[in-house]
Amino acid sequence: MQILQDKKILLGISGGIAAYKTPELVRRLKDHGADVRVVMTDGAKAFITPLTLQAVSGNHVSDNLLDSQAELAMGHIELAKWADLIIIAPATADIIARITAGMANDLLSTLCLATDAPIAIAPAMNQQMWHAKATQANIKTLQAWGYHIWGPGSGEQACGDVGLGRMLEVTELVTLSSDFFADKYLQNQHWVITAGPTREAIDPVRYISNHSSGKMGYAIAHAALRAGAKVTLISGPVDIAAPTGCELIQVISAEQMHKQALTYAPQATTFVACAAVADYRVADIASEKIKKDSDVMQISLIKNHDIVADVAQLAQKPFIVGFAAETQNVEQYARGKLMRKNLDLIAANDVAKAGQGFNSNDNALTVFSAIDKIEIPLANKHIVAKQLVSLINQHYLLKHTRK
Structure with a gap:
């Protein structure tokens, strides 16, 4: 009906x-x-x-x-x-x-x-x-x-x-x-979701980034809103409109996203780290545009904070869902991140496959918990997001029932 x-x-x-x-x-x-x-x-x-x-x-x-x-x-x-x-x-x-x-x-x-x-x-x-x-x-x-x-x-x-x-x-x-x-089964829950890429400045006109469009994170935000959750969306620079009704926090760099995530995560029931955050940033950002003076240019990089791992270290941590965008050994790497970063769930996808993942309207996910492995087949990201949100809530309720 x-x-x-x-x-x-x-x-x-x-x-x-x-x-x-x-x-x-x-x-x-x-x-x-x-x-x-x-x-x-x-x-x-x-x-x-x-x-x-x-x-x-x-x-x-x-x-x-x-x-x-x-x-x-x-x-x-x-x-x-x-x-x-x-x-x-x-x-x-x-x-x-x-x-x-x-x-x-x-x-x-x-x-x-x-x-x-x-x-x-x-x-x-x-x-x-x-x-x-x-x-x-x-x-x-x-x-x-x-x-x-x-x-x-x-x-x-x-x-x-x-x-x-x-x-x-x-x-x-x-x-x-x-x-x-729609069924408001997430009523009284507060979801904090990160989405999109980050941009790490090299100089005033150049930056390091990735191919994330933000579509998956925004679809999750929409699905959570539809299910009745209060949603805070922490987004890197994207070209899509935020779902009506969510609280949008716009950031550019990984450091800015880290700061906002640690600000809002303690208030959340569920934290979904869907953003494709740059692992490294430029050690010394040039104040002026770097000129093309030689054939070789060297840039020193330093590691960014691991946002989802730091959220998992909070004294009052929310239910935490990570994402793993991989090109090989998807299950091995995803399970490793799940345990190493102390997550409740991790959603993995193979971005090397054509027609899914970055910049695509479709996606397929394999969701891992400590004991489960659930497949969400290839479909439009909004359909995938709806299934993922329902799955997250099932595990959230199970965890809190056990307490």
């Missing part, structure tokens, strides 16, 4: 240009099994018609608080009680401000006061409006009240500006809706 099957979703549309995306949003939610009803503000009707939303939803579109026929049955209260989830998309700066102020001067703002259903806000506005102090204060207030803030995304806007403020894409909103109703 689909996660959204028979879920009742009330979509509130306010007056932003992103309203043109809402028919597609309704269709995709329905494709996933949801029953969708739509409420529109007067501003929304300037961008998209109620008839269009009625056609794609298969339900009457509500747009008037003072509709005499609807209010014979107290229509706004009926809608407020009907919803399992209210999504306001696009949520303009105006509707956000009116909801925060407790106003009820149209049907959508009234519903927000009259419902006990969870409400998700998908902001959509000019980047300057998003960064305005009033908007940021309103968002913080709504978060404190338990509203879910989905976005905004970043990119080119209708006005020509570039920056935060775009409504999330339809696929992202549908994923977040599914995540909202």
Whole structure:
């Protein structure tokens, strides 16, 4: 059964240009099994018609608080009680401000006061409006009240500006809706995850790094979030967006990642060391660009701190999962790291195989504990991550049951 099957979703549309995306949003939610009803503000009707939303939803579109026929049955209260989830998309700066102020001067703002259903806000506005102090204060207030803030995304806007403020894409909103109703078996857990490569500077313009894209670590963060965990993602430099809802800590070097890992790991229930951390750093980083004066250049390297091993030495250590990206003798090296570094689990993959590992969308893992060996077959990294997160939790619960 689909996660959204028979879920009742009330979509509130306010007056932003992103309203043109809402028919597609309704269709995709329905494709996933949801029953969708739509409420529109007067501003929304300037961008998209109620008839269009009625056609794609298969339900009457509500747009008037003072509709005499609807209010014979107290229509706004009926809608407020009907919803399992209210999504306001696009949520303009105006509707956000009116909801925060407790106003009820149209049907959508009234519903927000009259419902006990969870409400998700998908902001959509000019980047300057998003960064305005009033908007940021309103968002913080709504978060404190338990509203879910989905976005905004970043990119080119209708006005020509570039920056935060775009409504999330339809696929992202549908994923977040599914995540909202997913089994929250990691609720009350805090996962700290490292991801991506590190860059070790040689001079102001050159560095040593590796081929890690961060896709596996980010997929694990998304899967843990979907399962209800609080997630802190410590990420090296990557070209992918962090999952909505996680706490993102951006770093560049192995030393910076080490510092942040030891800061956040003591607060965690689970620590997943997925980052491809450079084993060595340059002993003396040049302050100016090194000139190409000879055919041979020598650089002295010194060993970086072993992040996952140091986390494992903490007095109050979390459940620790390491990663081993190998090109040969995968099981031998993985088991050696598991024991040597005092880990609970280690996930190993053969990055020498084509179509998996670094920079690929797919991966295959072999997960080792002190007594087990579990294969996760080749699949998209998000599928692999979902299986891995479930497996980690099983071993986490087993360990804590034994205590």
